[in-house]
Amino acid sequence: MLEKGNRANTLHGILLIALFSFAAFYIAEVPVVRRLSFSPLIVGIVLGMLYANSLRNKLPETWVPGIKFCTKQVLRWGIILYGFRLTLTEVAAVGIPAVAVDLIVVVVTILGGVLLGRLLKMDRDTALMTSTGSAICGAAAVLGAEPVVKCEGYKTAIAVSTVVIFGTLSMFLYPVMYRTGMLDGLTDTGVAVYTGSTLHEVAHVAGAGNAMDPTDALGIAGTATITKMIRVMLLAPVLVVMGFVLAGRRKSAGGKKEKSKIAVPWFAFGFIGVICLNSLLQYLFGVESVREIPLNGAIEYADTFMLTMAMTALGTETNLAKFKQAGAKPFVLAGLLYVWLLVGGYYVTKYLVGML
Incomplete structure (x- = not known):
């Protein structure tokens, strides 16, 4: 994609997305936007969609490879670096109940979402992306699943919108x-x-947790965030399983006995590797929080920028016509999954936290 003859045009596309991403960071700091806890990722995809529905056809098509570079390579490195926000110590801090609840929520949400998608006669990729976003960590999970599912950009944007x-x-x-x-x-x-x-x-967990327990005197805000980060860690195994399952599905869909290449998401292993590295660094430096590890804050900022670039690039491939084409079904599915998370999640938590 960065071949010598096409390098300049590709860099133009990357620069365009980078400029939008800088704007997303600025807008995310506006007081009204900040109070809504809209991260630069969310602002970025909105800016990308605004561009897709206004100036998209007025800029050179030769810049498209640069935009696609952001949705592929930049995205994968962003997911890998996301591991610097987590450590294995955080899992041990909240214990078995949080891990058990997270596992049930993730598995039931994804499998239930896929089944509901079939009942609603939805596009399978859209149903899977929507379910993954609801199950794990919102936009970041949708972004992580995109290279594995290999769906169109607008389907990714729809899934992010439901989140x-x-x-x-x-x-x-x-x-x-x-x-x-x-x-x-x-x-x-x-x-x-x-x-x-x-x-x-x-960001939603942090916002709700701080609203319920502003000083973390009850331990709600901190424990809620750690529980959420454990859920984020489940992204890697989910992507690996998804890669194997989808490889089998594509093979049967073709109706041929040819060998089907399994799309193993190697960046997921990189994600887990970085978490282990971060845990080692936390031990070596003897700090309590990942934010106290040298350069961790800078890495997190750079990672957020990379993910914002990926979200913005995906947004540029989405116009209103494609949303109309998808219809209301993705939002109906997301609504049903939301009811499960709201009600089912309550009873699962009540039972497991009381028992374990």
């Missing part, structure tokens, strides 16, 4: 439920695990 809508709703709803006593059946730890295992984005 934004229902995740943002949850961020405001959970504190209201907590204050009105609707979560009184859970302990403080239970509320934290419930929040971390059912909300979509890391």
Whole structure:
């Protein structure tokens, strides 16, 4: 993609996406946007979609390879570097209940979403992407699944849109439920695990957790974030399994006995490797938080920028006509999964946290 003869045009496309991403970072710091906890990733895809529906046809098509470079290579490196936000110590900190709840939520959401997608007669890739975003970590999970599923960019954007809508709703709803006593059946730890295992984005968990426990005196905000990060760690094994399953599906769909290449997401192993490295660095430097590891903050910032570039690039491939083509079914599916997370997640948390 960065061949010598096409390098200049490709770099033009990358620069265009980088400029949009800088704008996304700036807009994300605007007070109103910040209060809504819209990360640069979300702002980036919105900017990309605005571009797709306005100036997309007025710029050279020779820049497209640079945009696609951002949706592939930049995306994969962004997912790998995402591992610097996590350590194995965080898993041990919250114990078996959080891990168990996360596992059930992720497995049931993905499998249930795929089955519901069939009942709704949805496109299988859109159903899988939407389910993955709801199950694991919102936009980052959708981005991680995109190279494995190999679907069109607009399907990825639709899946991200469902995450934004229902995740943002949850961020405001959970504190209201907590204050009105609707979560009184859970302990403080239970509320934290419930929040971390059912909300979509890391930013949504942080926002809801801080609203319920601003000083973290009850341990809700911190434990909710750690529970969420354990859920993020499940992205790697999910992508590996997904790669094997989809390889078999594509083989049977072709109706031939030819060998089917299994799309093993090697970047998922890189993600796990970085988590292990980060855990080692935390031990060597003797710090309590990953943010205290030297250069960790700079790496996280760079990683967020790379993921923002990927989101923006995906947004540029999405126009309103494609949303109309997809129809309301993806949002119906996301709504049904949201009900499961809201209600089913509550009872799963109540049972497992009380038992384990």
